[in-house]
Amino acid sequence: MATFLWILGMIALLALGAFIVFAIISSVRIIPQQKVAVIERLGKYLRVLNPGFHLIIPFIDRVRKLHDLRIHQADVPAQMVITKDNVQIKIDTVFFYLVHDAMAATYSINDFVKGIQNITAANIRQVVGNMELDETLAGREKISLYLRHSLEAAIGKWGVSIERVEIIDIHPPLEIHHAMEKQMKAEREKRANILQAEGERQSAVLRADGEKQAEILRAEGAKQSMILQAEGQKESNIRVAEGNQVSQELDAMGKGAAIKIIAGADRHKIETIAEAEKIRINKIKSAEMDPQFLSYKSLEALGDIAKGQATTLFVPTEAVNVFSSVGSLSKIANALNKQAPTD
Numbered sequence: 595m596a597t598f599l600w601i602l603g604m605i606a607l608l609a610l611g612a613f614i615v616f617a618i619i620s621s622v623r624i625i626p627q628q629k630v631a632v633i634e635r636l637g638k639y640l641r642v643l644n645p646g647f648h649l650i651i652p653f654i655d656r657v658r659k660l661h662d663l664r665i666h667q668a669d670v671p672a673q674m675v676i677t678k679d680n681v682q683i684k685i686d687t688v689f690f691y692l693v694h695d696a697m698a699a700t701y702s703i704n705d706f707v708k709g710i711q712n713i714t715a716a717n718i719r720q721v722v723g724n725m726e727l728d729e730t731l732a733g734r735e736k737i738s739l740y741l742r743h744s745l746e747a748a749i750g751k752w753g754v755s756i757e758r759v760e761i762i763d764i765h766p767p768l769e770i771h772h773a774m775e776k777q778m779k780a781e782r783e784k785r786a787n788i789l790q791a792e793g794e795r796q797s798a799v800l801r802a803d804g805e806k807q808a809e810i811l812r813a814e815g816a817k818q819s820m821i822l823q824a825e826g827q828k829e830s831n832i833r834v835a836e837g838n839q840v841s842q843e844l845d846a847m848g849k850g851a852a853i854k855i856i857a858g859a860d861r862h863k864i865e866t867i868a869e870a871e872k873i874r875i876n877k878i879k880s881a882e883m884d885p886q887f888l889s890y891k892s893l894e895a896l897g898d899i900a901k902g903q904a905t906t907l908f909v910p911t912e913a914v915n916v917f918s919s920v921g922s923l924s925k926i927a928n929a930l931n932k933q934a935p936t937d
Contacts, residue, residue: 663693670718691754
């Protein structure tokens with residue numbers, strides 16, 4: 595009996611120890627970074643535990659929900675929407691949200707993700723229903739902006755904020771898709787033809803401009819050539835005129851110098867002849883010759899002087915008297931002829 599009681603006491607002691615250990619473990623809460631925990635005490639909201647080490651009362655306090663404060667992504671189920679021009683299209687949407695108030699996200703709505711999905715689907719039908727197909731295909735940014743504003747106004751009290759709403763894809767019907775492909779092909783061919791025509795036009799314009807510039811350059815070259823030729827001819831004429839003038843001046847100087855030289859030579863010759871004649875006359879006088887004989891000799895000397903190259907003759911006054919008595923000259927000549935054989 596004592597053994598049984600001892601065993602029973604040991605079991606009770608072990609159970610108490612295990613309970614104490616479990617209670618201690620249950621009272622410790624370690625919250626990771628970027629997460630918060632909503633704590634309730636006896637079913638009532640108590641507080642929010644931030645990241646770090648915390649102690650709670652076991653079996654009285656409990657963690658109602660652990661929220662992640664990072665940005666999350668959620669897909670909206672594909673929605674079949676009819677556009678304003680009665681075309682049925684399917685739209686895939688995704689939104690990004692962030693929990694900024696853990697208490698409101700826990701107690702304001704049961705499942706805020708599903709609530710956001712439903713609101714997004716409803717707003718997609720509303721906004722796309724007022725747009726035509728082409729506007730819808732080209733207005734993804736407009737649709738996304740409208741959905742974001744609508745969600746922010748609807749979930750303002752949920753403790754959640756919408757960071758971004760994106761239209762992933764828009765699927766038109768198959769026949770519309772084929773028609774769009776044909777239209778796109780025709781548009782591309784049109785653009786190609788336009789670009790080709792524009793290229794040909796630009797090529798023609800550039801070619802014409804190049805020819806124009808070439809003509810201008812050729813005309814400028816011809817003009818410059820004519821100007822240079824005219825300037826060269828003018829310079830040549832000036833040089834020729836200056837050369838002629840210098841030549842005339844040199845000719846005039848040469849003629850003047852020649853005349854001076856000739857005049858000097860004639861003067862010297864005449865002076866020489868006069869000096870010789872003076873000596874000869876002096877010799878004749880010293881020989882006591884007849885005056886008529888002297889006049890005859892002077893006449894002969896005039897004849898010799900006249901045969902010379904000089905253009906100026908100086909006739910002595912004695913020779914002038916000879917011309918007044920031609921008869922006397924003939925007598926002197928006869929007398930000389932008679933004396934010649936005797937000599």
